[in-house]
Amino acid sequence: MDVGEDLVQGDWLTAVDVGGVVRATGLLGALTGAHTIRRVELPVPTMLPALLRQMLLPVVLDAIGVPRTRQEWAERFHRGRFSDAEVTQLTDYLKRYGDRFRLSGKHPFAQVASLEALSGETKPAALLVPSTASGNQVPIFSSLTEGDELLLTPGEAVLWLIHTQCWDTAAIKTGAVGDPQAKNGKTAGNPTGPLGQFGVIVPVGRNLFETLLLNTPILPAGLDPVDRPQWAWDERPALRGWKPPAGPEWSQRPAGGLLDLLTFQSRRIRLISCETEQRPRVHRVIVSAGDRLAQTPQWELHAAWSYTAKPKTGQIQQRPRRHVSGRSAWQGLGAFLALDLPVGGDGPYASVLLRQIGDLHYDGALPADYPLNVEICGLEYGNQSAVVENAIGDSLPFPVASLLADNEWVRAALLECVSQAGQVGRALDNLNSDIRRASGGDPLPRDKGQRPSSRFLHSLDGTMRRLLAGLRTVGEDEDLLERAQLAWELSVRAAAVREAQALLAAAPPRAVVGRIVKINGKEVVYRSGKAVGIFHKKLTEILARLAGDGSGSGETAA
Structure with missing residues (x-):
């Protein structure tokens, strides 16, 4: 698409439909056909919440409204797609704000059209992409240096633009012409983007429609009537004194509602394009200070x-x-x-x-x-x-x-499995420390070296994911859940014994004889055989089902 084309109709998103076919689409096509899209192809995991929050979700919520009851939410979900009336609402909404969904023009999306640096300079487009070298951001593994020019397609530029609004670093920003808070050509004291303040958790469904609905909150009172997304900033009440995101000035303020929070403009940005043999590309950028979120509100959707x-x-x-x-x-x-x-x-x-x-x-x-x-x-x-x-x-x-809040049996089983893995990991670390002492050394410092528990927990990753997937269908079958937990303990024990055997195999012969270490004025004997015995006793205590079932063997790592 041309840089001047709108994001509503232009094919700038890459979607994979439920049949596995890859196709290009625009904002309107992605939303009205959301039930046919399995996922949107994105360059990095952190891009998914940026796209949902800065564009897809607020458009849906503002155009259609939020469900006010669980029944209303369920009706939307069981319909499996946007109704004809909702498609009309989405179409009319994007037609109404169409001039705000353009990469350039009078009101470019998530940008300040007239933004200028006090120095008159611009920065490489790599400033938007954390994995490329730019300024103080110098990744060890990067195919580009700061001297190389990064040319972004319009679609790539939009994605990295919204990613920057959500995740940008707290580095010093370019001072903008018209920003009274800029000093000496720059602005310091910037926080990271709003999503950089916490670990993001996004529920995902079978298709984009279900993902949008799973990320839609049920609000009995609906949206605040004065709450507006960033592209409708001129509809916000002037009495609040907030600075419009279409200008260079900014303020520190609380979120004014769900739509404002989702589309929060933490930076003032302008994309600059050039003509190339491959059609227009974004090659330069200005990134200045933007609004500072006073505090992550407790109604934030994607935080624990x-x-x-x-x-x-x-x-x-x-x-x-x-x-x-x-x-x-x-x-x-x-x-x-x-x-x-x-x-x-x-x-x-x-x-x-x-x-x-x-x-x-x-x-x-x-x-x-x-x-x-x-x-x-x-x-x-x-x-x-x-x-x-x-x-x-x-x-x-x-x-x-x-x-399910009032039915803890599945939840308790999962938490028990996670706890068992953690306890066995700590037992392996203790075994490693005891073998190191028996060999004449000292335990690993707390912040140094790779611990056996890390390798052990990594080896359980696939097993836990199979367990989680299997428990989706456990229903009310408590016997099935018990068998699943027993199978988990068998896998945990097998992985732990393998790791213990590897630790023992790496120990020098002197570990068998061991040594005496004085700890807190008391002499303690450390030998590899003793350490292994302590480990297996602890393993039996942690994996109680195996002991009761008789499935655990008496074999030792020695």
């Missing part, structure tokens, strides 16, 4: 929470959680399944949407065997959040029954 029963002075009682790098999503299932606020103590609290899915299952709107998936993603920032150090992305099959 950490609850503090007795917060210190100035501390927020409920804070959004971040994902942990190097850990599979299933290892954090406790935060996904915490459906009630912790009573009398600190702990996790599940996201709004996952709690809502549990309520919908209770009402019969979502069957227990519905093939729900949960996508998680996040960015880890370094050096005062000015650079991206790591990206986190994972996807889990998710049993809907585990989200």
Whole structure:
């Protein structure tokens, strides 16, 4: 498409339909044909929430409205597609705001048309793409250097534009002409983009229509009448004193409602294109300071929470959680399944949407065997959040029954499985420490080296995902659930014994004789045989079903 063409009709999104056919589509085609699209092809996992929040979801919510009851939500879901009346609403809506969904022009999408840098300079388009070298962002593995020109197609430019609005680093931004808060040609003190403040959790359905609905909150009072998305900024009440996102000025402020939060403009951006042999390409960009979100609201859709029963002075009682790098999503299932606020103590609290899915299952709107998936993603920032150090992305099959608040049997089984994996991992780390002491060394420092537990938990990844997928269809069959847990324990024990055998095989012969170590004034004997015995005793305690079933063998790693 040409840079000046609109995003409503232009074929800038790549969609995979339910039959596996790849096709190009625009915003209107993606929404009206959402039931036929299995997924949208995106370059990185962090792009999915950016596309949902900055464009697809707010268009649907503003054009059609939110469901006010679970019954209304269920009616939409069981219809399986947008009705003819809703398609008309979407079409009319995008026709009404069509001039705001253009890559260039008087009101370019998510940009400031007249944005100019105080220095008069522009930056390479690579500034929008965290995985390429630009400024302080210098990835170790990148096919481009800062001196190379990155040419983005219009479709790529739109995606990285909205990604920047959601995930940009907190690095110093270019000072914009007309921004009174810019000093010495720049703006410091910027926070990261709104999604960079927490670990994102997105429920995903069988097609784009179901994904949109699973990410739609049920609001009994509907949307706030004065809540507007960023492209309708001129319809917001002037008395609030907010700076329009179509200009260079910005303010620190709370979110003014769901639509405002989803389309929050954390940066002022202008894309600059050039003509090439491959048609127009975006090659330069200006990225300046944008609105600063005062606080992630507790009605944020895609965050799980950490609850503090007795917060210190100035501390927020409920804070959004971040994902942990190097850990599979299933290892954090406790935060996904915490459906009630912790009573009398600190702990996790599940996201709004996952709690809502549990309520919908209770009402019969979502069957227990519905093939729900949960996508998680996040960015880890370094050096005062000015650079991206790591990206986190994972996807889990998710049993809907585990989200039922008043029926804990599936949820309790899952949490027990996760807990067992963690306990066995710690037992392996203790075994490793004991073998190292017996060999004449010291345990690994807390923040150094690779631990056996990491390898062990990684080896269980496929097993846990099969378990989660299988529990979608467990229904009310408690015997089946018990057999699934027994099979899990067998897999855990086999993986743990393999890891223990590898640790023992790597130990020097002197570990058999061992040595005496004085700890806290007391002499302790460390030998490899003793360490293995302690490990297997702990393994038996953790995997209690195997002991009771007689399936556990008495073999030792020695």
